Amino acid sequence: MNQETDSHDHDQQMWTRRKLLGTLGLTGLGTLAATPIQATQKGGRINILSHGTISDLQNDKTLRENSIVYVLGYYKIGDGGGALYQVFKAADIEKENPWTIALQNGLVACLLDVESVNYKMFGAVGDSVNDDCQQIMKAHVYANWKRVPVVNMHGEYWLMKGLEIPIQTNVYFGQTIFHINEKENTTNKSYFWVQSRYKPKNIEWSSEIKDRFIKALKPGLQVFPELEPFRNCFILVKDDGDRVGFRAGARYNGTSWAREDFFYVEEHGRIVGDITWSFKDYKSLVAYPVEDHYLEIEGGTFYISGDIPGDKNTGYKRNGFNISRSRTLIRNQWVGLERGAKDTSMSPRAGFYAFSRVYDILLENVRVIPWEQDRDGTDRDVTAGTYGIGVTRVMKAMFRNVIAEGGPVHWGVFGNNLIKDFVIDRCQLNRVDVHFHGWNIHIKDSKIGYRGITVTGGGELLIENTSCSNRFFVSFRRDYGAKWDGNVTIRNCRYFPAPGAFNAVLFFQPADFEYGYPTGMARSIKVENLIIDYKDYPENDQVCWLIQTPDFAISKGGDRQFFPRRIMMKDITVVGRQKGVRLLKLHDPSHYQVDKVGRLTDYQLDTNALISFEDVDLEDIINELAETDHHLFVKLNKSDNYRKDSLYPSISIKRCHGLKASLQDIAAIVDVQQSRIVQLLCSDKNKLRGKLVFRDCTLAPVSEKEPGSRPYFILDSSLGTSFMNCFVHAPMIDNMPAFDQLNLIGFIEINRSVRFNHLHTMLGKEIIEHYKNKKEEIQSSFIAMLSNHYEIG
Numbered sequence: 001m002n003q004e005t006d007s008h009d010h011d012q013q014m015w016t017r018r019k020l021l022g023t024l025g026l027t028g029l030g031t032l033a034a035t036p037i038q039a040t041q042k043g044g045r046i047n048i049l050s051h052g053t054i055s056d057l058q059n060d061k062t063l064r065e066n067s068i069v070y071v072l073g074y075y076k077i078g079d080g081g082g083a084l085y086q087v088f089k090a091a092d093i094e095k096e097n098p099w100t101i102a103l104q105n106g107l108v109a110c111l112l113d114v115e116s117v118n119y120k121m122f123g124a125v126g127d128s129v130n131d132d133c134q135q136i137m138k139a140h141v142y143a144n145w146k147r148v149p150v151v152n153m154h155g156e157y158w159l160m161k162g163l164e165i166p167i168q169t170n171v172y173f174g175q176t177i178f179h180i181n182e183k184e185n186t187t188n189k190s191y192f193w194v195q196s197r198y199k200p201k202n203i204e205w206s207s208e209i210k211d212r213f214i215k216a217l218k219p220g221l222q223v224f225p226e227l228e229p230f231r232n233c234f235i236l237v238k239d240d241g242d243r244v245g246f247r248a249g250a251r252y253n254g255t256s257w258a259r260e261d262f263f264y265v266e267e268h269g270r271i272v273g274d275i276t277w278s279f280k281d282y283k284s285l286v287a288y289p290v291e292d293h294y295l296e297i298e299g300g301t302f303y304i305s306g307d308i309p310g311d312k313n314t315g316y317k318r319n320g321f322n323i324s325r326s327r328t329l330i331r332n333q334w335v336g337l338e339r340g341a342k343d344t345s346m347s348p349r350a351g352f353y354a355f356s357r358v359y360d361i362l363l364e365n366v367r368v369i370p371w372e373q374d375r376d377g378t379d380r381d382v383t384a385g386t387y388g389i390g391v392t393r394v395m396k397a398m399f400r401n402v403i404a405e406g407g408p409v410h411w412g413v414f415g416n417n418l419i420k421d422f423v424i425d426r427c428q429l430n431r432v433d434v435h436f437h438g439w440n441i442h443i444k445d446s447k448i449g450y451r452g453i454t455v456t457g458g459g460e461l462l463i464e465n466t467s468c469s470n471r472f473f474v475s476f477r478r479d480y481g482a483k484w485d486g487n488v489t490i491r492n493c494r495y496f497p498a499p500g501a502f503n504a505v506l507f508f509q510p511a512d513f514e515y516g517y518p519t520g521m522a523r524s525i526k527v528e529n530l531i532i533d534y535k536d537y538p539e540n541d542q543v544c545w546l547i548q549t550p551d552f553a554i555s556k557g558g559d560r561q562f563f564p565r566r567i568m569m570k571d572i573t574v575v576g577r578q579k580g581v582r583l584l585k586l587h588d589p590s591h592y593q594v595d596k597v598g599r600l601t602d603y604q605l606d607t608n609a610l611i612s613f614e615d616v617d618l619e620d621i622i623n624e625l626a627e628t629d630h631h632l633f634v635k636l637n638k639s640d641n642y643r644k645d646s647l648y649p650s651i652s653i654k655r656c657h658g659l660k661a662s663l664q665d666i667a668a669i670v671d672v673q674q675s676r677i678v679q680l681l682c683s684d685k686n687k688l689r690g691k692l693v694f695r696d697c698t699l700a701p702v703s704e705k706e707p708g709s710r711p712y713f714i715l716d717s718s719l720g721t722s723f724m725n726c727f728v729h730a731p732m733i734d735n736m737p738a739f740d741q742l743n744l745i746g747f748i749e750i751n752r753s754v755r756f757n758h759l760h761t762m763l764g765k766e767i768i769e770h771y772k773n774k775k776e777e778i779q780s781s782f783i784a785m786l787s788n789h790y791e792i793g
Helices: 017-024 054-059 133-146 207-216 225-230 739-744 765-773 780-787
Strands: 037-041 044-051 068-071 083-089 100-102 107-111 156-159 165-167 171-180 192-194 233-244 257-265 284-289 295-304 321-323 328-337 353-367 389-404 414-425 428-433 438-444 447-455 457-464 467-470 472-476 484-497 503-508 524-533 544-548 566-575 582-587 609-616 632-635 649-654 659-664 667-673 676-681 689-695 721-724 757-759
Touching: 054 068, 054 100, 133 156, 133 165, 207 225, 225 233, 225 257, 233 353, 257 389, 257 414, 284 353, 321 328, 414 428, 438 447, 447 457, 467 472, 472 484, 484 503, 503 524, 524 544, 544 566, 582 609, 632 649, 649 659, 659 667, 739 765, 757 780
Parallel strands: 044 068, 156 171, 165 192, 171 295, 192 321, 295 328, 321 353, 328 353, 353 389, 389 414, 389 428, 414 438, 428 447, 438 457, 447 467, 447 472, 457 484, 467 484, 472 503, 484 524, 503 544, 524 566, 544 582, 566 609, 582 632, 609 649, 632 659, 649 667, 659 676, 667 689, 689 721, 721 757
Antiparallel strands: 037 044, 068 083, 083 107, 100 107, 233 257, 233 284
16 A cells, blocks of 8 residues: 655755755854854855844844844744744745744745754743643644654643644653643543554455455454555454443443454565454454654653543543554653642543554653542542543553552553553553453563552463552453453462452452353463562451352353363462462353363263462361352352363362362362362262372361361262372361361271272371370271272272
């Protein structure tokens, strides 16, 4: 595709600044301050004059066509607005010239070609009375026309009415200060608009090519040759007739999104970016040409008044920057309230930085403010989310060293929808929030505050060397189905659980609602070397789950949730309190859907998912207060609904001490190693369909009161239960051995029987000493069964 841009031929008679200086042999223009200077070129002579100010220039009746004039200041000499001008007849000037100064005698003065412009050159005052928007607008319009940067390294300016100042060239603000008056904020205009020179183009194909594209447009597509004419374009495809992402909650009234996707096109129609949906049709296919160079905006301080007028529900107000140009880099900026000002807005904000429909953007070394939303009482609350950063339909975005923290009244600093390939690096943010359909998110070396990490979408979710202070380390948004259609990896992180009804490392809690797409807990989950730190909330004594799941696996409408092929959680350490964590609670494993077939027969179980916990600091659970009061609770529904793609897990637990588990009527292979087990219950009536293996474990029942007649261990399984190198201890009640409860261990009766398969099972020293003190001998035949026992039948 030809990417046409506007172009302007320079007047053949106009002298460039460089050409003039070369002719004069001058190193500066300070000498022009006194008298006219004569310059000669090929025998011709041209007058070069100097004037003090623009007003002096306008009042000079002696100027002639082609005169060259250097003005020493805009309003006064030395105010920074000095520049070189050439005089023309007004009738001879290009109509599109955005900057001319009317003179006497039908003449105008035009800036000579410049390498950069600043705001003073266009009359910006900076006195807190003048609205500098008009003059700043002229500077950028001229810079865009001449394709030169704006270099305004200092000064103080007041922006009182948003005009959408267009930015198409590099901008260097340095230590420039802007004061933004929010009383004039509107719902459709930001103060600065970073825009592309190119116009988007609808892609029109024949029905044959369109049909072929629709068939190809699905996960895994890498090349579509017919996209070659649109190389270096950002492509958005959208089907308004196919709605997905129905939002749960009464306040949202069934709102939804069109099925849409986006990607970047390289040479020969190669696609950059994962395709995340399959399509039956599309109503819109638009190419947004991407510039072949980066645009830089660097420096600047922005003080905001904080007083947007209006009542609640007046729409999202804009300020700051609207960025709709791909390959934009924004660096080294500070954004905050005016000194002494308060955020009193009753209307939500769309984001000081608002990125939309762009590819490859960077926000670096920026301090931005989250806005107040939940103030004391309810009469001054903002009724919707209010944002310091907004991101929608953006691919390849990076936030690096972005700082945005707040207090309890502040809303999360940014929210976004439809973002792909997003990196957060060395940031400190009060929240990371992906509403609808994030894809490939990497958070590293960062601190996330009390509003937490909330996401939905898919691809790779990687969080490393990062801390989070919230009720949940990662909350998968309930209103969009709490889904992650991809892999979740968390490593070398620290979690500060905030007080609440309970805490969880991973919080999956969808509503029983039809979202318009499959929902589930991810395709794989891996958490490694996580420290759960209570030092910030030492009073927090609530239960903390590693994974919090819903109490259903199939919706009322019959939609099954997908389940990970791998859940691996290792090296989970609790500090700051003695109470540890719980593992996982699952209802109806037969209703979950796994993308691998499992198989259960009377003689064999082929599992299709691994659930592994290793080196986890567990909570001491002594009394069974409720059926689900276990570290690991998995229960089948009353009806047996196992299908080939149901969940048939292999459950591995290693070095998890104080384990209490309930595995009711499920099909699973359970392998427990090097752990101290307080209680493990399979069904009272039915065998676990699978097998149980205990290796190098200590079985040590603990209770605060008499447990009644129910055994501590119910371990019947259809494919066999085995012990290897295990210790069996007497039940502990009130920190004392209860030898009269030995018969409730459930699989041994001293000197009478041993159930299941045993290899080198040993009795605890307290049991042996107890029988010695009773002068009852533990029979060698019983010891032999513990040493080597094979159960048949």
